[in-house]
Amino acid sequence: MSRKFSWILLSAFLGFPMFAAYTQTAKPVDAEGRQWWQHAVFYEIYPRSFKDSNKDGVGDLNGIASKLDYLKDLGVDAIWITPCFPSPQVDFGYDVSDYENVDPMYGTLADFDNLAREARKRNIHIILDFVVNHTSDQHKWFLDSKSSRTSEHRDWYIWRDGKGPGQPPNNWTSTFGGSAWKFDPTTNQYYYHYFYPEQPDLNWRNPAVKDAMFDVTRWWYKRGVSGFRLDAVDTLFEDPNLTDNPIRLGVNAYGDAKQVEKYNKKLPEVHEALRGLRKVADEYNAVLIGETWTENIDELNLYYGHGNNELQLPMDFLFTTVNDLSPAKFRKEIAAIDSAAGWPTFVISNHDIVRSYDRYGDGEHNDQIAKLMAGLYLTLRGTPIIYYGEEIGMKTMPPTRKEDVKDPIGRKGWPREKGRDGQRTPMQWDGSENAGFSEATPWLPVPPTAKIHNVAAEAKDPDSVFAFYKQVLKLRHTNKALMDGTYAALNGNDQNVLSYLRVFKDQVVLVALNMSGAQQKVSFDLSKHGFLSAKSLVATGNSSANGKVVTLDPYGVFIGQLSK
Ligand code: NOJ
16 A cells, blocks of 8 residues: 555544545646646635624534535635634634634634545535735734833834834725724834724744744645635735835725825735745645635736746736727727736635625626626636625625624724625525524525525526526536636627637637627637537527527527537
8 A cells, every 4th residue: 555545544533634635645736737726616705704604694514514415516626715713703714813723704614624635525525715915903813012122022023112102104995995004002002004093913024934934834735725815915025114105196985095005015026925835835735716806917017027927826806997888898808818927817706895696797687697797707717706606696785884794894884884794695505584594593694686586596596697607617627728728808899798719739619608688699710710600509488500600698508519
């Protein structure tokens, strides 16, 4: 028996996580040289809102475990769980007080190990959310840091004297409102926090911080995690001279003067830290996804690193900034990302932004439009990340009264900024009172649309958003052109229909997406590509092809295989 195999058997017998072996042996480069994460479909889970197993109105790890079969059946290969570590929950987990444990609200480490084991049985990878920029103010590192100017962890955070009595060290503002500096009377200095005051920024210039953070990733890789989504990487470093940021015209939702975040964001040192995290990730064949808010593709390219030595999957949020159904705008954005230095990543929703269902929906054809958007980002060259509930057409439901708001930025910025509760409501499993999410009152209310948009109802309806997601995901797991093919835009001047080919050797798939509310007939010059007609693989409603002419329903989707 090989040593590795006997270790796996022994660890399974002892009930310990032996998953490091899983990640290390899983170096699957296919014939095209692809890594597992290039063919995988990712799915973001906001654990508070996915499934509650212990009846406290908040989702948990055992809840997620109970839905693995659902995820597998949907066509999910990897789940990214937003922070589930111990936390005072000021920013719902993005304020971590211990990186190497699970918050009791979500379960225990044993529950995590069980989830990892069950996920592995189904070939589902687990990605955790690593909050690299800051900890909670309750983390033991910060408690020690603030205790005295000479404490062991003092330099793990960013402490400075004020400019004068009551005057912070410079003009930087927190993205969550107010000064980014908080005065601490224990040592008469200010500490820096880009987010809430309860989220002090770590000092990544201190090598001890880097090492400690790298070790955190090792700790989880050894427990079976296949990678991390790195939170807020843009904000890891600040100008050590604390130069004031230039001021822009206008004020934000919190009443602060707007500024150009020139000296506290996207500093070049970020890349050195990312290279370090990547080096560790490579030891475990893990993947790093980045929360990378970039202005253009040149900036995005920086996050792939030279020779791809930083993030494998920096998220392209530029795609989410196209907020209308404009073929021209999408064409431009897709061409840009398709020319990027690394493998593209697509998201259309997440826990911080209004759901795609509402951003693109016109209030009347939202289900068709939800399918249209799925037909788009699930057929592009790259890795898609689905946001939980998107597959059933979940709606954003922002609070209507300030007193109901849970997200502190909504309480602070009301009414201009209503916070992010609306996109974090409980997953809608069925049509019962709490949508099958919990037997107790959920931490956020369930939108009334849950009566119609829920897994149980949509599973029975072949025409549902859910049924369409399943069809497209099934196709993208089996069709070589969709998995590995190149992207080629078609009919570049069409104002209504976005269309393209995905080409893999002699296998070619045509995708045509009607972004208008009227029926469209489109003719494609297929002979130029050596083909005569298209045969439907997946289509919505009556959308179909006749030779080289595709007829599309309003907001219709046609995905077809070309034949000679
Ligand atoms: C980005 C996360 O997505 C967001 O939810 C969080 O509030 C901030 N980073 C701070 O960690």
